[in-house]
Amino acid sequence: MSVCIIDYGLGNIASIFNAMKYIGADVIVSDDPFKIKNSSHLILPGVGSFKKGMQKLNQRGLDEILNFEVINNKKPILGICLGMQFFATTSSEGGIVKGLDWISGNVSRINNKLSNLRVPHIGWNDLKINSTSRLLNNNIDTHCYFVHSYYFNVNNTKYITGTCSYGNDITAIVEKDNIYGVQFHPEKSHETGLKILKNFINIKC
Amino acid sequence: MLKTRLIPVLLLKNGILVRSRSFSLHQFTGNHLYQVQRFSDWKADEIIYLDITRDNNYNLYSGKSVIGSTSSNINMKHNNQDNIIDIIKSVSKVCRVPLTIGGKIKNLKDISLRLKAGADKVAINTAALEDPLFIKKASEEFGSQCIVISIDVKKDLQKKSDKWNIYKKFGKEKVNIGLSEWIKKIQDLGAGEILIQSINRDGQGKGYDLKLLEVVSNISKIPVIALAGVGEYQDFVDGYNVNKDLALAAANIFHFTELSVLNAKKYMIKNKINTRL
Numbered sequence: 001m002s003v004c005i006i007d008y009g010l011g012n013i014a015s016i017f018n019a020m021k022y023i024g025a026d027v028i029v030s031d032d033p034f035k036i037k038n039s040s041h042l043i044l045p046g047v048g049s050f051k052k053g054m055q056k057l058n059q060r061g062l063d064e065i066l067n068f069e070v071i072n073n074k075k076p077i078l079g080i081c082l083g084m085q086f087f088a089t090t091s092s093e094g095g096i097v098k099g100l101d102w103i104s105g106n107v108s109r110i111n112n113k114l115s116n117l118r119v120p121h122i123g124w125n126d127l128k129i130n131s132t133s134r135l136l137n138n139n140i141d142t143h144c145y146f147v148h149s150y151y152f153n154v155n156n157t158k159y160i161t162g163t164c165s166y167g168n169d170i171t172a173i174v175e176k177d178n179i180y181g182v183q184f185h186p187e188k189s190h191e192t193g194l195k196i197l198k199n200f201i202n203i204k205c
Numbered sequence: 206m207l208k209t210r211l212i213p214v215l216l217l218k219n220g221i222l223v224r225s226r227s228f229s230l231h232q233f234t235g236n237h238l239y240q241v242q243r244f245s246d247w248k249a250d251e252i253i254y255l256d257i258t259r260d261n262n263y264n265l266y267s268g269k270s271v272i273g274s275t276s277s278n279i280n281m282k283h284n285n286q287d288n289i290i291d292i293i294k295s296v297s298k299v300c301r302v303p304l305t306i307g308g309k310i311k312n313l314k315d316i317s318l319r320l321k322a323g324a325d326k327v328a329i330n331t332a333a334l335e336d337p338l339f340i341k342k343a344s345e346e347f348g349s350q351c352i353v354i355s356i357d358v359k360k361d362l363q364k365k366s367d368k369w370n371i372y373k374k375f376g377k378e379k380v381n382i383g384l385s386e387w388i389k390k391i392q393d394l395g396a397g398e399i400l401i402q403s404i405n406r407d408g409q410g411k412g413y414d415l416k417l418l419e420v421v422s423n424i425s426k427i428p429v430i431a432l433a434g435v436g437e438y439q440d441f442v443d444g445y446n447v448n449k450d451l452a453l454a455a456a457n458i459f460h461f462t463e464l465s466v467l468n469a470k471k472y473m474i475k476n477k478i479n480t481r482l
Binding site for chain 1: 207297320322398
């Protein structure tokens with residue numbers, strides 16, 4: 001097992017790197033196609049805006065490399081927060097922006113026009129986990145740290161394996177074949193988060 | 206359901222941890238790495254780290270403006286670091302919950318350096334008041350979710366005034382802008398959170414300024430973190446009762462008692478507050 005955290009020049013990489021080290025993973029941070037190719041597991045981190053993030057991925061040619069590794073080579077990938085949102089077809093953050101389109105759906109802003117819901121959604125929220133989840137199976141009473149204003153509206157709900165409640169149900173975990181994504185931050189979610197990261201690196205290619 | 210956040214705040218001055226009263230008296234309290242790890246282990250929901258160094262001197266133990274020493278069981282060797290970025294790097298290695306870094310942030314590069322070192326969010330005060338567009342630039346570059354705007358307010362007690370004035374530069378300089386106007390403005394510019402602090406209550410242990418919390422949480426549409434004044438666990442409950450969306454922060458109460466974060470949470474749960482344990 002060797003993990004490559006994809007560096008596209010955005011986001012807080014130190015936190016996820018520290019967490020992976022803590023659980024004993026063999027981990028590197030890189031945007032080098034060769035290193036990405038030679039890793040068994042990929043992590044796509046991210047905070048910040050969708051538009052800027054996709055631009056940076058594309059500028060470095062990482063969209064093509066990721067498409068090849070994830071879609072052709074079926075390499076396990078974990079998208080975190082914005083990293084997960086990139087899996088969508090489009091996002092409405094900063095105009096309509098195209099995503100990687102691995103899981104059909106759109107990313108849109110949490111709607112608080114008709115409620116007094118505070119946006120961003122910040123804090124620890126309970127997860128409702130579907131038993132089919134490979135990242136966290138049969139865990140009820142569990143909570144993770146969220147910080148986001150946009151959420152992933154997945155077209156086919158069978159790919160949603162975890163949700164949390166904030167006004168409406170919000171997609172918390174997506175899983176489709178070798179593609180995994182979490183809206184919350186496992187690297188900042190104490191023991192539950194570390195468990196998810198461990199489960200991810202134990203997924204066989 | 207979203208849980209009420211309990212957030213210990215660590216004050217760092219010239220590389221060492223201090224406690225504060227009325228933004229002026231600072232007292233050495235111990236090793237920050239040890240504190241962060243304990244807080245993280247004790248289920249603190251986040252940790253806020255405020256660098257209140259007045260100059261660029263991180264030379265440890267010069268102790269010029271630090272009075273007294275209240276802690277003895279400290280491992281001093283961890284403190285041998287010479288700037289805030291190194292401090293963030295070492296702290297983020299032991300911190301398994303979100304870490305906010307505030308103090309001395311003047312430009313986008315300052316933010317970028319802190320995030321790269323392992324901060325999850327930054328808290329900005331003076332630079333935002335001096336150039337509000339900085340908030341917009343910062344939130345566009347790094348995302349709203351990591352831009353916390355810290356607001357320090359003070360009432361003129363001598364004039365028996367009921368008005369909260371906003372201060373910059375660690376409470377030294379009054380700024381001529383109304384509280385509600387400033388909250389609305391920072392929201393429009395893309396701030397992700399507000400950290401509201403009453404200078405009058407700092408270090409007093411008499412509880413939060415509840416009226417202030419009510420006013421701020423009513424105006425704000427983004428999350429609000431309450432800070433300054435907590436002297437006992439009941440003060441957290443009183444803050445929660447003002448507005449259940451408030452995140453509850455405190456500094457001094459967590460520094461001197463073992464398991465204080467856990468015990469505070471147990472007290473909150475006993476009082477029907479939904480928090481993570």
